[in-house]
């Protein structure tokens with residue numbers, strides 16, 4: 001029977017030496033001339049330590065340590081559970097990492113890296129340029145404790161915005177600020193238009209915390225899918241007249257959000273409503289959106305700060321305004337986050353729940369994202385937590401280069417839905433199939449508000465079943481060597497949700513330091529946006545070519561090759577085919593003769609010649 005320390009260690013030769021670690025270090029290539037990192041004196045010390053340490057990559061050590069397998073002796077496991085159990089008394093939050101099999105040696109080896117990560121985090125909180133390639137400070141921690149902001153200007157800005165959010169929400173809920181032409185005489189609905197970090201936090205919080213009958217109900221447009229937009233507007237129906245439209249975009253220029261706004265404005269025009277009397281913008285000062293809202297005289301504008309990233313903006317106006325309008329206690333969210341921030345400032349690994357998470361992630365994923373994080377909240381209202389975490393974790397950690405310009409292709413994949421629903425979907429594979437994941441259970445102790453429970457069979461409630469499913473799944477997975485973390489909260493409240501958000505924000509930041517990457521930029525997203533722009537530019541050229549051909553007499557239908565040639569883009573013929581296929585499916589005055597399944601048979605022309613130069 002393995003002892004606890006037997007579980008944790010393997011051979012005495014496990015202790016790392018520099019020589020051994022050097023051999024274990026993957027060879028990184030500095031092969032991106034385009035990549036550059038700006039050096040930054042303030043952050044330099046902690047970062048250099050962190051970078052040096054991360055070069056002594058522990059993957060080999062991890063592999064060796066893991067050969068010991070997981071502890072299965074119940075008594076030893078119980079001791080491990082008690083030994084590592086983290087409790088935040090005031091928040092009533094527990095973190096159990098006992099079902100992750102890291103060894104004492106591994107913890108010891110990671111200690112200097114954690115100290116470097118804590119130092120980097122401290123400097124970040126003091127206002128260092130922690131996002132070096134964008135030259136930005138990273139200040140989401142100041143949002144819940146403005147006194148931490150590095151200067152009084154920022155401090156006042158944070159406090160004024162919070163007061164303005166609370167006042168605006170009160171005025172809207174009380175009917176002091178009201179829509180011009182609604183029979184209800186007050187706003188009853190919110191339509192939030194935004195994407196990514198400008199939607200996921202508000203969506204998660206609404207699902208988790210909105211009361212059954214909120215003062216304003218919320219809906220989201222978070223895509224440029226016309227059918228999805230139509231659906232949201234149709235669902236509002238005549239209540240469009242009492243809908244407050246909140247357009248959220250840090251940059252103020254994200255195409256999906258702009259399209260959503262234009263579609264909603266069209267719906268307002270068609271309903272004879274004045275959009276500017278019902279629109280609110282949350283964006284950076286002087287962005288395109290900010291200028292539009294100012295010039296058109298929208299009801300209100302709230303700031304987003306340069307130093308708050310989209311995916312960490314839930315505690316800025318982005319998350320707070322929609323939440324307050326739904327009657328959610330946003331000051332309690334901030335308190336929960338602030339309490340967790342205090343706890344995750346501890347430089348003692350065992351006392352720092354975010355560091356414990358980062359430790360487990362590193363262990364489970366070999367510090368290279370080799371396994372996926374499956375997030376399973378056993379509570380319907382936390383359904384969107386995994387989707388929220390997906391952006392927070394993957395946009396932060398999924399990076400091609402480390403801070404020194406080495407190609408590392410880092411990341412940590414996140415997915416999940418909720419328990420026990422997933423028991424009847426993919427848990428089968430988790431238990432028995434490909435072993436490429438670890439699980440994070442989120443447990444909520446309180447099943448129902450007091451006084452509402454009943455026993456649906458002797459001694460057993462509905463919530464007991466949910467509890468049983470969670471515990472059973474955790475045990476069954478572990479018995480098959482599948483590791484898991486369990487986060488337990490008492491209830492889903494503004495305070496506990498604030499704490500959960502803060503916990504994961506910090507864990508991501510610490511983990512990023514461990515693997516020496518910039519968690520606060522997203523260069524990869526630009527490639528997709530640029531490519532999408534190129535597709536639309538090509539579409540305009542295709543239309544121009546077809547228009548010219550359709551103005552000839554007789555009309556000259558063109559093959560795909562001819563279109564591509566006339567567009568001077570023979571190498572883009574496949575994309576031209578896709579463009580034509582899409583336009584033909586959408587009644588765009590384009591006639592495609594032949595069979596789309598046999599692209600060479602296609603001949604294309606426009607139904608009408610347009611002599612105006614529409615497609616410039």
Ligand SMILES: O=P(O)(O)OC[C@H]1O[C@](O)(CO)[C@@H](O)[C@@H]1O
Pocket residue numbers: 195196197198248249250251252253254257310311395522525
């Ligand atoms: O708030 P914005 O500027 O519209 O950006 C929305 C999202 O787009 C991204 O920039 C890239 O997907 C995210 O980081 C961000 O949350």
